[in-house]
Amino acid sequence: MGNFSNGRGAARRILIVDDNCDAAELLAELMRLSGYEVDVAFSGASALQAVHAFQPDVVLLDLGMPGMDGYQVAQVLRATPGFTGLRIIALTAWGDAEARARTAASGFNLHLTKPAPLPALIGALDAG
Structure with a gap:
């Protein structure tokens, strides 16, 4: 890992999955x-x-993908040694109560709905 800093005092490597x-x-x-x-x-x-x-420090993960969906990806990451503490944020169009319950049960740290305002997204990234 490098010494990348976003200027906010914390290194943040982000993986965007969509x-x-x-x-x-x-x-x-x-x-x-x-x-x-x-x-x-x-x-x-x-x-x-x-x-x-x-x-990455954070994964921004869409839920509705063909094949392996975001819920499955989060579950695999949570079960993989070395990635159990990875910060996983759902970034999805699905904002209903069922989707939010499923993200919580699948190991997501946070659930954001698209389109997420940039300040809210950056705040969520820096909160970890």
Whole structure:
């Protein structure tokens, strides 16, 4: 791991996981401009590979993805030694009570709905 700092006193490497490639890349660019080191994955399986390779501090994880969804990704990460303490934030269009209950049960630290205002998103990242 490097000595990357976002200027707020804490190193923050963020992995953005979303099957909507354009949305993921746009958010990644906004996060880079905000001083974060960012990697992007477009599926659940590639997210698991990226977590091992990139070693993020935080994963911003979409829920509704084909194949392995965000709930499954979070459950695998929570069961993997070395990643049990990883901060996982749901970033999804699904904001209903059932989705929020499922994210809590799957090991997410926080549930944000899209589109999340940039100040709220940065606040959530820095809160960890």
